[in-house]
Amino acid sequence: MAGAEQPRPGRVIVAESGRYLEDFAVGDTYEHRPGRTITESDNIQFSLMTMNVHPMHCDHAFAAASEFGRPLVNSGLTLAIVLGMTVNDVSMKAVANLGWTDIRLTAPVFPGDTVYARSTVLEVRDSRSRPHQGIVTTRTEGYKADGTSFMTFERASLIPRRSHAAGTAGG
Template identity: 60%
Template sequence: MDVPGWEGRFLEDFRVGDRYRHAGGRTITDTDNIWFSLLTSNNNQLHVNADYASKTEFGRPLVVSTLTLAIVTGLSVPDVSQNAVANLGWTDVKLTAPVFAGDTIYAESEVLEVRDSRSRPGQGLVRVRTRGFNQRDETVITFERSVLVHGRASRPGAESET
């Protein structure tokens, strides 16, 4: 099935060692941080209380780390998981530098593993290492992510094309 505007890699398009500099970036705002704190019930004062945060070593509120994870994952979707069946998990998440409102976050990924699924014909596992970095090219987060990805022949609607 050809869906207008449908892009992204299928299982056959991934090769170990491929690197993707994901398009665009995302500037994080105070509003993003407060909303995410509320949405996730994370009321740690370091994220939501500017007065408190001003008295810490950081001098201002930190962005919630899981917001950073979510944004960096989102930036990688067009290259890594646009044709995913499911995310299988994140491992080795490392938060290597603080993120503040006003920082612009970018991402890049490297393919570590590609293999056919043992239980789902026409689909396979893709494992990537992703790095999120700020406008100063400082790494702020790294992680590995495994995704179950459609092969071209198993994509939704493919059976109706034959």
């Protein structure tokens, strides 16, 4: 093709996820997506894997006679799913999770429920012992598709500054 522009060599673009310390601001809220529908199989497998064989999680006859009338999703599973939903927005670049506090289970979750999460930044501060990092504290809420809040917790994460991240000239 005379005069046609020759194709240039393809570029490789690496998508970046997560945030550095400088990217967080007190009051910011992250809506974590996508949501996750919890299945009966998820619930039974997690309960067996963690050796939590309480009949409320895996015995339909037992659960039917309870005040809930059906099996409950293991709260350890709901915590794991909600926490996992936050990783890309809150801790993908974290050096360490420093702790979870004030975990509250405020409503039941049942197999078939679709859950979502949101996190609000409560505090961003420099680390006293690690000058190239800081601590971000967030409050996370797990809620169902109908808007019912079922869980809240606070979490502190050790986050690097952009200039000292792994793989950068300063890091």
